[in-house]
Amino acid sequence: MTGNPSETSAGDIAVPGLRATKQRAALAELLARTGEFRTAQQLHDALKQNGRRVGLTTVYRSLQALADAGEVDVRRTEDGEALYRLCTERGTHTHHFHLICRNCANDVELDNPEMDKWAHDLARQHGYRDVSHTIEIFGLCAGCAERD
Amino acid sequence: MTGNPSETSAGDIAVPGLRATKQRAALAELLARTGEFRTAQQLHDALKQNGRRVGLTTVYRSLQALADAGEVDVRRTEDGEALYRLCTERGTHTHHFHLICRNCANDVELDNPEMDKWAHDLARQHGYRDVSHTIEIFGLCAGCAERD
DNA sequence: TTATCTGCAAACATTTTGCAGCGAG
DNA sequence: CTCGCTGCAAAATGTTTGCAGATAA
Numbered sequence: 001m002t003g004n005p006s007e008t009s010a011g012d013i014a015v016p017g018l019r020a021t022k023q024r025a026a027l028a029e030l031l032a033r034t035g036e037f038r039t040a041q042q043l044h045d046a047l048k049q050n051g052r053r054v055g056l057t058t059v060y061r062s063l064q065a066l067a068d069a070g071e072v073d074v075r076r077t078e079d080g081e082a083l084y085r086l087c088t089e090r091g092t093h094t095h096h097f098h099l100i101c102r103n104c105a106n107d108v109e110l111d112n113p114e115m116d117k118w119a120h121d122l123a124r125q126h127g128y129r130d131v132s133h134t135i136e137i138f139g140l141c142a143g144c145a146e147r148d
Numbered sequence: 149m150t151g152n153p154s155e156t157s158a159g160d161i162a163v164p165g166l167r168a169t170k171q172r173a174a175l176a177e178l179l180a181r182t183g184e185f186r187t188a189q190q191l192h193d194a195l196k197q198n199g200r201r202v203g204l205t206t207v208y209r210s211l212q213a214l215a216d217a218g219e220v221d222v223r224r225t226e227d228g229e230a231l232y233r234l235c236t237e238r239g240t241h242t243h244h245f246h247l248i249c250r251n252c253a254n255d256v257e258l259d260n261p262e263m264d265k266w267a268h269d270l271a272r273q274h275g276y277r278d279v280s281h282t283i284e285i286f287g288l289c290a291g292c293a294e295r296d
Numbered sequence: 297t298t299a300t301c302t303g304c305a306a307a308c309a310t311t312t313t314g315c316a317g318c319g320a321g
Numbered sequence: 322c323t324c325g326c327t328g329c330a331a332a333a334t335g336t337t338t339g340c341a342g343a344t345a346a
Contacts, residue, residue: 019320019325040311055328060311062326080228080335081310097267099274108274115266119285126247126256127290135283137267142275167300167345189335203303208336210301228310229335302343312333319326 015069024062026052028086037075037083037107073098073109075136101141108141163217172210174200176234179214184257185223185231185246226286249289256289 013028014020030046038046044059063084066072075083075098085107097115099108115135123131161176162168178194186194192207211232214220223231223246247256263283271279 021326058327076224076228080224080230082228097270099271099276110270112270115263118263122258123247123285123287128247128287131285131287133285135267135281137271137276137279137281139271139276139279169301206302
């Protein structure tokens, strides 16, 4: 699974204003392959295990840049650690719902432009500008609810 | 306003298994008076300004104890800081919006049953049960946007 | 009295920053 | 060649812990 690192950038992410470096390519590939929320340190460890030599600092900085560019989603653990995952709908600066199972941590990412707009308008009604929103719905997913 | 600290416990919170100390009483009173999400440090500062001498450590430990006891709600800032607020009513399963200024941390609490219902339905459409949701909209409040 | 609580200082964990050198464009 | 990117080490931040003395029960 981890045995054949090719030079070709598989899940490459081109962000205008960011240089294409090996490190970021490796990170992007990893993010694409993972698809789930991981801490910066987990990603860093994974890169190390894949033989990729990327500094933790660079992981942090790249994740931040990618988050700014709207390419990755950021979420927080209950104790405040940042979790990163490749945004399923990239490029769009829309923010999505997260439907998170509180048992298995499974995360469904939804997109509801209407609700999106609503949240936006509501914020502006109250004088808020430069608005972003986070909508997290916690519950038991079908699988876990059954197993209960 | 702050000049006459009486010995009587105004917003006292009695938690079985926890001793009633002046420090915790002061914190509880402050929480009751505040009613909004604050960081531990903000609470600590407020206590200091009220002439209450309570160590930061104690603030943290008390908040943790109160949170464990279900008396206090914990939330996280966008950058991972913990925010605490007196739990309004346990049992009510109402969830509100939080319109949070990412600069001054001001928090407008809204209630929009329609959006509430929407979120709920959406979750159930995806097979989620025992649903609760958190809707946080971050932005710059009018005041901070002006000051920019 | 005695077990818990307090508060200081020091430890911690995560994330950020300074700076010298590397490397993409 | 140049300027941004990298990575180490060191700093900054928010939070937790060890321990000696204070205090509620």
